[in-house]
Each structure stands twice: as C-alpha cells, then as structure tokens.
Amino acid sequence: MIKNIFLVLLVIFLVACQPQPKEAATDSNDPLIAETLKADITVQGYTSTLNHMDIEFLGKTIPYTYSDGKIGNSRGYNWWISKHFALKSDLPSEKVKLYLELLEMAYPHYVALFGMEPPNIERQRIAVVYGSSRARVKEAMLDDGFLRGVHKTAGGETMFYNRAGYNFPSHREHHQRYIVIHETMHAFHMALNGHSTWAPNWITEGLADSVAHHVYDPTRKQLTVMVFDRAPMNYIETGLKQYYSANKPTIEQINDDPALKRGLNFFIVHYLLSSPERAQFFAYFVQQLRLANPHSEATLSTANSLLKQTFKDWQAIEKGFAEFVQNIQPSFHIVSGPWEQDGAAYWLRNTDSNSLSRLDINPTKTPTHPVMDFPAPTPSELINTLNENQVGVLINFIPSQIHRSEVGIALQAKRSNHNQQYRARFIGKEKINDDQLLKFLIVDGEHLHISAQNIDDFTSLQVGLTPEIRAALIENSSLGIKLSLEATQLKITLTAQKNSLIEQQVTLSTANRLMAALSPRKISLLSKNNNHLITPYLYNSKLPDNKSSTNAGITNPWLFKNYNLLSRLFKTCQQHVLQLAGCESELSNLMQKIPKQSQHKMITTELNLIFNDYIKRLGNAGFQALSGIDANIYLNNEAPFLRIDNPTSFALKIAADVQFYDKKENVIATQQINKVIQPGIHNLDLKHVPDAKKLVIAQKLQWQSLNYKSTLSESTTPFNGVDMQYEYSKSNKEIAVLDITLTGPYSGKTQGKLTLSATSDSQPLAIKTLQQTVKIAPYESKTYHFELPINTELTRLAMTAQLDVDGEAIRIVKYVDLTQ
Numbered sequence: 001m002i003k004n005i006f007l008v009l010l011v012i013f014l015v016a017c018q019p020q021p022k023e024a025a026t027d028s029n030d031p032l033i034a035e036t037l038k039a040d041i042t043v044q045g046y047t048s049t050l051n052h053m054d055i056e057f058l059g060k061t062i063p064y065t066y067s068d069g070k071i072g073n074s075r076g077y078n079w080w081i082s083k084h085f086a087l088k089s090d091l092p093s094e095k096v097k098l099y100l101e102l103l104e105m106a107y108p109h110y111v112a113l114f115g116m117e118p119p120n121i122e123r124q125r126i127a128v129v130y131g132s133s134r135a136r137v138k139e140a141m142l143d144d145g146f147l148r149g150v151h152k153t154a155g156g157e158t159m160f161y162n163r164a165g166y167n168f169p170s171h172r173e174h175h176q177r178y179i180v181i182h183e184t185m186h187a188f189h190m191a192l193n194g195h196s197t198w199a200p201n202w203i204t205e206g207l208a209d210s211v212a213h214h215v216y217d218p219t220r221k222q223l224t225v226m227v228f229d230r231a232p233m234n235y236i237e238t239g240l241k242q243y244y245s246a247n248k249p250t251i252e253q254i255n256d257d258p259a260l261k262r263g264l265n266f267f268i269v270h271y272l273l274s275s276p277e278r279a280q281f282f283a284y285f286v287q288q289l290r291l292a293n294p295h296s297e298a299t300l301s302t303a304n305s306l307l308k309q310t311f312k313d314w315q316a317i318e319k320g321f322a323e324f325v326q327n328i329q330p331s332f333h334i335v336s337g338p339w340e341q342d343g344a345a346y347w348l349r350n351t352d353s354n355s356l357s358r359l360d361i362n363p364t365k366t367p368t369h370p371v372m373d374f375p376a377p378t379p380s381e382l383i384n385t386l387n388e389n390q391v392g393v394l395i396n397f398i399p400s401q402i403h404r405s406e407v408g409i410a411l412q413a414k415r416s417n418h419n420q421q422y423r424a425r426f427i428g429k430e431k432i433n434d435d436q437l438l439k440f441l442i443v444d445g446e447h448l449h450i451s452a453q454n455i456d457d458f459t460s461l462q463v464g465l466t467p468e469i470r471a472a473l474i475e476n477s478s479l480g481i482k483l484s485l486e487a488t489q490l491k492i493t494l495t496a497q498k499n500s501l502i503e504q505q506v507t508l509s510t511a512n513r514l515m516a517a518l519s520p521r522k523i524s525l526l527s528k529n530n531n532h533l534i535t536p537y538l539y540n541s542k543l544p545d546n547k548s549s550t551n552a553g554i555t556n557p558w559l560f561k562n563y564n565l566l567s568r569l570f571k572t573c574q575q576h577v578l579q580l581a582g583c584e585s586e587l588s589n590l591m592q593k594i595p596k597q598s599q600h601k602m603i604t605t606e607l608n609l610i611f612n613d614y615i616k617r618l619g620n621a622g623f624q625a626l627s628g629i630d631a632n633i634y635l636n637n638e639a640p641f642l643r644i645d646n647p648t649s650f651a652l653k654i655a656a657d658v659q660f661y662d663k664k665e666n667v668i669a670t671q672q673i674n675k676v677i678q679p680g681i682h683n684l685d686l687k688h689v690p691d692a693k694k695l696v697i698a699q700k701l702q703w704q705s706l707n708y709k710s711t712l713s714e715s716t717t718p719f720n721g722v723d724m725q726y727e728y729s730k731s732n733k734e735i736a737v738l739d740i741t742l743t744g745p746y747s748g749k750t751q752g753k754l755t756l757s758a759t760s761d762s763q764p765l766a767i768k769t770l771q772q773t774v775k776i777a778p779y780e781s782k783t784y785h786f787e788l789p790i791n792t793e794l795t796r797l798a799m800t801a802q803l804d805v806d807g808e809a810i811r812i813v814k815y816v817d818l819t820q
Contacts, residue, residue, distance in 0.1 A: 031056040031081065032063055035122050039083040039104040045557045048105035050221040055100055056081050057093075064637070065127035066118065066191040069720070070162035074140040077131075085184070086125040088140070090132050091169075099130055099180045105223040106181050106211060110188045112555035113207055114290075115283050115567075118191035119634040119643055122683060126187050127164040130180060137168040147802075147809040155179045158186035160195055160745070161722060161808050173340050173349065174216075174232045181225070182212035194721060195746035197296040197806070199289060200255055200303045206265030209235060213266070215375055217343030224375060226557070228270050231332035231359055232341050239263025241426040243325050250318050255307065256300050271324045276558060276594040278317075280570045285310040295778050296747040296806065310574075312584075331363040333423065335432050337527070344377035345396065345533040346525055353529040356406065358432070360524050361536055377535045382480030382495045386539045391520035392482040395442065396533040399477050402445035405530035409481055410437040412522040413455060413514060438518065440481060440492060441526060445473050448494065448506065455514065465494070466504050472496035485518055558594050562604045564628070564647055566591070569607060572614055572625035579618060586610065615704060623701070623708040627652075631699060633686075633714035640695055640716060642684040644677050648703070652677040656699035660692040660716075668692060673699075692716050719779070721746050722805050724812050728797075730790070738786040738816070740799055742776055748806030750776045754799070756786045761795040774803060795819055 031037055031054070040051040058079040062072060063086040073079075076090040082100040084107050089096050111117050118126070131137035138149025144164070150157045156167040156179040165183030169176045185208040189196040196204050213235055215224045229236060242263045243249070249257075254264050272282040285306055294302040308314045337357020338349040348357055379385075383392040393409045413436035415423070422430045437453040447465055452458035465473075473479060473496060480495040492506040525534050556563045566587075573583035590606055593599040614622055623629075629652060630645040646652045658671035669689045686695065697712040722744035729737045736758075744750060757769040772784050788797070797816040803809075 032058075032061075033123060035083075037081065037083045039107075041105055041108060043108045043553050043555055045554065045559055046109065046226045047222060047224045048108060050101055050105055050223075053082055053101060053104050055097060063125055064123070065125045065164075066187070067127040067162040067164040068124075068637075071127050071129075071144050071164050074143045076136070077129075077140060081125060084121060084125060085128055087128045087130060089130045090136055091130060096130070098177075099128070101221065102177055102181060102216070102223060103128065103184055106184070106225060107188075108553075108555055109211055109225045110185055113211060114189065114192060115287055116192060116630075116645075117681070118188065119632070120636050120641075120683070121191075122681070123636050126184060126191055127162075128167070128180065128184050128187065129164055130167045130169075132169070134168045137166050141166055145810045145812060147811055156183040158183045158190070158196075159808055160190070160197070160747075161805050161810050163187055163190040163194070171349070172232070172338070174214075177216055178212045178214065178233060181214060182208045185211055193290065193293065194719065197299060197747035198293045199286070200300050201258060201260055202251075202254055202265040202268050203286065203289075203303075205260060205262060206269040209262055209266050210269045215341060215343065217375070220343065222343070226270075226273075229331045230341065231334055231346065231361075232339055234330060234332060234334065235263050235266040236328055236330040237263075237333070237426045239267045239325070240328065240330075240424075243267070244425040244427060248322065248325075251307070251321050252304060252318070255304055258300065267325055267328075268321070271321050273557075274324070276556075276560070276566075276591040277588055279556070280567060280591065281311050283567065284571060284574060299747075329362075329364045331361060333360040333362075334358075335360055335430070335524070339525075342533065344375045345535040347531050347533045348527050349531075351401075351529050351531065353404075356526055356528045358410070358524050358526055360412065361538070362412075362522050363538060365521075377537055380480065380535075381497060381501060382478060383482060383535075383537045386482070386520075386537060388539050389485045389520060390482060390539060391523055392480060392537040393525065394535040394537065395479045395481070396535070397445070397473065397477040397479070398531050399474075401530045401532065402473060402477070404444060405532060406441045406443050406449075406526070406528040407530055407532045407534060408439065408441035408448075408526050409483070409534075409536075410439040410453075410524040410526055411483065411485075411518045411520075412437060412524060413517040436517070437524060438514075439526060440483065442479065442481075445470065448492070450492075450506075450508065457511070458514075461508070463506050466502075468498070468502045469494060469496045469504050472498040472502050483520070485515065485520060488512060488515065490515070490518075559597065560594050560600055560603070562600075562607055565604075565607050565611065568626055568628045568647070569610055569614065571628075572618070572622055575625050576614075576618055576622060579621075580614065583610075583614075615706065620706050620708060623703065623706040627703050627706070629701065629703060631701070631710075631712070633695065633697065633712050635716070635718045636683075638716070638718075639688045640686040640714070642673070642686060642697065642712075644682045644684065646677050646679050646682070646703075649679055650704055651679070653702040654699060656697050658686060659696050659698075660687065660689040661694045661696070662691050663693045665694075673697075689716075719743065722750055722776075722803065722810070722812075724799070724801055724814060726799060726814065726816070728816050731787075734790055736786075736788045736790045736797060736816075736818070738788070738797065738799070739783050740786065741781060741783045742774060742801060743779075743781045744776060745778055745805050747778050750774070750803055750805045752801065752803035754784055754801050756788060757798050757800070758788060758790065758794045759796050759798065760793045763793065765793065774801065790818060 037054040039053040042049040042051060058081060060073050063081050065086050077088050080087045080096050082104050085100055085103045087096055087100055129140050131140055141149050150166055155170055158165040165187045167179050167183050211225045213227050215227050242261050251268055273279045288306050289303055292302055311317045335358040339359050340347050340349050346359055380394050383394045395407055416434035418431055419435060422428055436455050439451050441449045443449045448463045451460040475498055482493040484491040490508045490510055494504040496502045570587060573580055573587055590603050593603055614626055628647045632643055633640055634643050654675050654677055656673040659667050660669040662668050668691060669687055671687050694715055699710055701708045724742055726738055726740045731737055752774050753771055754774050755769050755771045770786050776782055795818055799814045801812040
C-alpha cells in the first residue's frame with residue numbers, strides 16, 4: 001500500500017508540473033528561517049518607525065508559510081521574504097520592499113490587537129500575494145486552485161481556504177498601502193487558529209479597517225495605524241452616514257446583522273478601544289470568543305452572549321456608544337479632489353488643470369478619541385512657532401510644476417445652512433460653492449492671488465512675489481505662508497530660504513464683520529494642476545508627539561509601560577472575582593487615571609502591590625491568570641514542539657513527561673523535559689516519532705511561589721481545513737483501490753464532487769470516470785472508497801475534488817503514478 005505523504009498541491013491544469021514547497025530550513029544561516037532575518041522596528045503607541053529590516057529575494061522558491069501546500073508559483077511572480085511575511089508578487093522590487101516594510105511595521109499592532117502571535121511564527125510566515133492588476137491576481141488565484149478571482153466590489157480578498165491575502169493596486173496610492181495592511185490583518189487573524197469565522201464582521205472587518213486606517217511618512221519610514229480622524233478614506237464620514245441612515249443602531253444590532261457596514265464596525269472598535277478600561281474588556285472578550293471557536297452559523301449568537309457576559313453593565317456600554325458616535329466631529333472633509341497624504345503633508349493625485357480641489361480642516365477642541373488623530377508636522381524654519389491667532393502652510397513644490405500651478409490655503413468664513421446639516425450626518429449632497437472662503441493662492445510660482453468666494457464687497461488682489469522669493473523657490477522649492485488674524489487686519493507672511501531666510505509681508509485691511517467670522521482653526525487646503533505637498537500648521541493642536549517619546553516598544557495608545565501586568569491582573573480579577581472582593585472597582589479606579597502620563601509611576605506601584613496581594617490570596621489557583629503563561633503543542637511542518645509563552649519578567653521552571661502513542665494507543669516513545677524558561681517565547685523541540693499518532697505531555701510548572709499541573713494532548717497529524725489525502729493499493733484482480741480522505745472545513749459548509757479518472761501516456765482511451773458527491777461538516781473527516789479496473793495501458797489515476805468551501809469555489813487535484 002502506498003500512502004501519500006505529501007501536502008496538498010493545488011493546480012488548475014498540470015498539477016504534476018507544479019514546484020513543491022521548500023520545507024523550513026535547518027541551516028541557521030539560511031534566510032528561510034524567520035529568526036535569521038531582522039526587523040528593527042521602534043513602536044511608540046500606534047506609531048511604528050522602521051530602523052532596519054532584512055528582505056530576501058527567493059525567486060521561485062516557495063517559502064514555508066501558514067498557506068503551506070495550498071499556495072504555489074505563478075507566471076511572472078516571484079517570492080520575497082521578511083521576518084514575518086512572504087510576499088508573492090509581479091510588481092517592481094521597490095513596491096515589494098515598500099509593502100514588506102509596511103507589514104513589518106504593522107505586525108506589532110496586529111499582535112497587540114489580538115493579544116497573541118501566531119504559533120510557530122518564528123519559523124513560519126504569513127503569505128501575501130500582491131499582483132500588478134486585478135486580472136493578474138485572478139491568474140494567481142486560479143493557480144492556487146480558486147475558481148474565481150477577487151470579488152467585483154473588493155480591492156483585495158483573503159481566502160479562508162489557504163489563509164493568504166490577495167491584493168492588487170488601485171489608482172489611489174494610500175489605498176495601495178491600505179489594502180495590503182487590511183488583507184494581511186485577515187491572514188494574521190487566520191494564522192492564529194486556522195480561520196477567522198469565529199469572529200463576527202464588526203471584529204474581522206472592524207479591526208482590519210481600523211489598523212489599515214493609517215498615515216505613512218515615506219521620508220521618516222514611519223507608519224501610524226488605528227488613525228481615527230484623517231482625510232483620505234475618511235471612515236468617520238462613512239460611519240456617520242451609515243449610523244443615521246440605519247436609525248442609530250446599537251452595538252447589539254450591528255453585531256447581529258451579517259451585512260458589512262464598514263463605518264459602523266470602525267466606530268465600535270474605536271469606541272471600545274478609546275478608554276483603558278473598555279480596551280481591557282474588549283481584549284478579554286476577543287480571547288474568550290477565540291477560545292469558544294464557534295462555527296460560522298453560531299458566531300453572531302455566541303458573540304452576542306459573550307459581549308453581555310464580559311461587559312457587566314451592557315446598557316452603559318450601549319449608552320456610551322451612542323454618545324460617542326453622536327459627538328463625533330471629523331476634523332477633515334474632502335470637498336473636492338483626489339487628495340493623498342504623506343505624513344503630515346497632503347497632495348493631489350491628479351493634475352486636473354480645470355478645477356480647484358479643496359480639503360477642509362477643522363480640528364475639534366475636544367476630540368472624542370484619546371490618541372493622535374493625525375500627525376503634527378515637524379517644526380520648520382519656514383513655518384516655526386505660531387500663536388493662537390495664526391495658521392500656516394508649508395508648500396514643497398515639485399520643481400517642474402511650479403510655473404503651471406495654483407496652490408495655497410483658504411480661511412473659512414461661513415458655511416451655508418444646507419452644508420452645516422450635511423456635515424452633521426453626510427446624507428444627501430453637498431453644495432460646495434455655497435460656502436464663504438477667503439483664498440490665498442500662489443499662482444505659477446509668480447504671484448500671490450487673494451480672492452473671496454461668496455463674500456460681499458471684497459475685491460480680488462494680486463501681489464507679485466519678490467525676485468528674492470522667486471529665486472529661492474527655484475533653488476529650494478519650498479515656501480511658507482503664515483496668516484496672522486489681528487483686530488482689523490490680516491497679515492500674510494511669505495517665507496522662503498536661499499542662503500538665509502527671506503520674508504515678504506502683505507497686510508490686508510478687512511471689515512470687522514469678516515474678521516470676526518474667520519478663525520485659524522477653520523482652514524481649507526487648495527490646489528490645482530500640480531502634485532505639490534501642502535503641510536498645514538495649526539496652533540496647539542494638542543496631539544501628542546509619540547515620535548519623540550523615549551518609550552519604545554509600547555503598543556497601547558497611552559504609552560503605559562506596564563500594560564501587560566495590568567492585563568494579567570484584569571483577567572485574574574474577572575476569573576476570580578468572588579475570591580477577590582472589590583478587585584473590579586480597585587482596578588477601574590486605576591485604569592481611569594492611565595490617560596494622564598503623570599500618573600503612570602503611581603499606577604505601576606499600585607499594580608505591583610495588587611499583584612503580590614493576589615498571589616497571597618489566590619495561591620496556586622491564580623497561576624494561569626496571574627502569570628499569563630501559555631504552553632501548548634504545535635507542529636512545525638510535521639515535527640511537534642512545545643511552545644511556551646512567558647509574558648512576565650520572572651523565570652519559569654518546567655518539568656514534563658512526554659509520551660508518544662501509536663494508532664492503537666500504545667506508548668512507543670517517551671521524552672523528559674526539565675528546563676528554566678526565561679521571559680519571552682520559547683519553542684522546545686519534541687522527538688519526531690514517525691509512527692506516533694498522538695502525544696501527551698504531563699507538565700509541572702513553577703513560577704514565583706506558585707505551582708501548576710496540567711496535561712496536554714495533541715494529534716501529530718495537523719488539521720489543515722479542507723485537505724485531500726489518499727491511500728492506493730492494487731488487488732490481485734487488477735483492481736485499483738483508492739481510499740480518498742477529505743477533511744474540513746474549519747467553519748461553514750463544504751460540498752461538491754469527487755471524481756476519479758484514468759489516463760494513458762501511450763495511447764488515447766475513452767474517458768472513464770467514477771464520481772461521488774461530497775458533503776463535509778466542520779472538522780469532519782470522510783473517506784470515499786473507489787475501485788477501478790486497470791490494465792497495463794493505464795499509467796495514471798487523477799483525483800479531482802471540485803468543492804464549494806464555505807462560499808469559496810476551489811479545485812484540488814492529485815495523481816497516482818501506476819507505473820511505479
């Protein structure tokens with residue numbers, strides 16, 4: 001009997017020609033080992049700064065990923081790898097490098113939002129496909145066994161079947177970055193336990209949209225994720241429109257509705273993460289939901305129940321959510337134009353020579369979200385200090401476009417009643433020409449043009465730039481515009497730099513009525529027929545400059561160093577609330593103080609006292625929650641290992657007896673483990689016993705003064721969702737006997753057809769096929785028996801499974817060589 005020991009190969013035409021995946025390397029110098037590639041990322045709050053990272057070009061060598069055996073090569077595509085990701089692409093290398101850099105910068109935030117890393121991430125990578133067009137991505141998906149491409153309305157898609165994200169570039173540059181961060185978040189989600197359908201839409205899409213709602217500074221190699229308030233791809237406006245159109249739905253109603261409402265999902269995630277206490281409850285809820293691991297048809301009801309169990313005062317949560325949404329006031333509104341953003345600067349994607357594009361900026365004095373909504377610009381010599389009556393913009397010109405462009409700033413005087421109502425709910429259509437504006441435009445790099453929109457008795461003015469300013473523009477391509485609003489006049493200061501700072505001032509006398517209507521916090525960026533970068537400078541934006549913080553490696557937005565300890569104490573309180581009387585109010589009082597960084601030292605002192613108190617009061621019963629230590633069995637390829645995550649600052653002692661069982665439940669091998677485990681994640685290799693079907697570990701853990709015993713049991717055959725294996729034999733009567741085993745899925749329905757056919761390499765034969773109907777429940781394994789008469793003319797048997805896997809149409813093909 002010949003048993004197929006290879007992983008599934010997915011192909012559309014000649015599967016036998018498909019290259020086999022390369023197994024994880026054992027040579028410590030081999031770049032295929034994830035830990036040999038570096039990713040030096042400084043993380044401060046929601047901002048990641050790239051210091052250095054390694055990227056290796058693999059060409060057609062398929063790396064070991066969480067899509068292993070279910071992803072292959074494609075025409076014109078190559079593979080690149082970084083520490084945590086493997087990217088298959090036909091894009092130029094500079095784009096591949098950008099996307100891998102973005103993903104490595106996003107990775108710490110993926111981990112923080114789910115509270116864990118995928119098992120074996122040190123030796124296995126998350127697969128990403130980024131094609132040069134929708135058509136080329138569809139071709140790659142066909143190669144991987146999918147019978148369709150990305151959904152017509154999607155900019156990318158992550159497939160349940162092989163846990164890989166498929167992306168293609170849109171015409172919007174920020175969306176090109178957004179989509180790879182978004183889809184790879186789904187792939188990360190699936191890598192945690194094989195699939196993502198244990199979570200409802202508002203978590204799967206809400207987290208992916210929130211983390212991908214980003215600002216990227218290409219000059220500083222800096223990525224800020226979880227940006228609540230921004231201009232391009234403004235989910236605040238999307239969410240407000242959906243919220244009011246749906247008659248102000250509750251969290252429960254949004255959870256129970258399977259329809260995708262991106263803006264509403266975005267609001268729930270940001271609301272629950274906008275206070276330290278709610279963030280702790282949310283993290284605990286996500287962990288409990290993942291452990292419950294409901295099938296897709298039970299996901300919504302399970303999430304509904306767990307929400308109310310986790311958040312004790314559910315009505316207070318719903319009331320807070322309604323208040324949160326109804327008090328949102330977006331700081332940005334794109335009135336017209338395809339605006340893009342790089343760091344703190346904005347620019348137009350196109351060079352339309354006919355229309356003036358407008359981006360309104362109206363930052364609120366009391367933001368509803370506690371973290372930086374958009375990056376404050378770095379002080380410049382051209383725009384340095386501002387007082388409360390001043391506002392400015394720094395324009396970095398594209399040299400070749402200086403003499404054919406209009407670019408500048410406007411002060412907003414009055415918004416029409418119609419537009420005021422529109423901006424509250426974003427329902428209907430805006431009348432963009434009805435607002436009152438006072439515009440200041442640099443035209444063709446030659447003069448300053450001052451004009452008004454819908455302001456009576458204002459005469460347009462034009463002031464030529466001085467020869468010194470024009471010469472500085474040609475040399476350094478930068479110009480600062482500062483507007484100073486005084487009692488009865490408005491002062492315009494233009495600043496450029498050649499060998500020294502050069503200023504040109506224009507004073508504009510205006511009516512008191514107009515001056516009273518203007519505000520330095522109500523501005524518009526204006527641009528036409530250019531790609532110049534415009535950076536707005538507003539006084540005292542009250543946005544924390546996380547980039548200058550000395551606290552590195554902290555992913556919570558409040559930059560609280562001991563967040564991990566807080567999380568462990570919070571979970572301990574939730575799990576032992578009867579034994580720890582008063583723990584909820586005690587921790588709640590401390591968490592309410594976390595937004596004030598001046599309180600962090602005091603909070604840490606209190607948490608350490610609470611920690612020691614919980615150890616005394618709970619003893620060994622508090623081991624799991626207090627330590628947060630996780631020890632589980634996983635497989636690296638087919639080799640088992642014990643993964644121990646010690647998130648504390650104290651060492652752990654482990655003594656374990658390992659027993660390996662065959663299929664008859666006989667012990668065929670043993671192993672002893674006695675180790676001291678330092679803080680961090682450690683993968684302890686276990687024996688690879690070929691005939692073992694199951695292994696059991698009886699472990700004793702000692703940490704601090706606490707002891708804990710547990711037994712782990714795991715099959716040595718990995719569950720890989722929908723998969724196909726077979727056993728072939730030949731009877732004395734020249735009958736081919738095939739037992740084909742199909743497994744999976746993780747969730748949802750799988751049904752289709754399984755077909756067996758025979759071919760000859762030497763002569764044409766009439767097509768003969770045997771077919772059986774397939775229907776598999778989640779986590780089920782079914783074996784289909786086939787018998788087929790064979791003779792010396794037949795050379796191969798083909799097994800084809802054409803299946804609908806929880807909505808994904810796939811095709812799996814395998815061959816048996818009858819000549820061997």
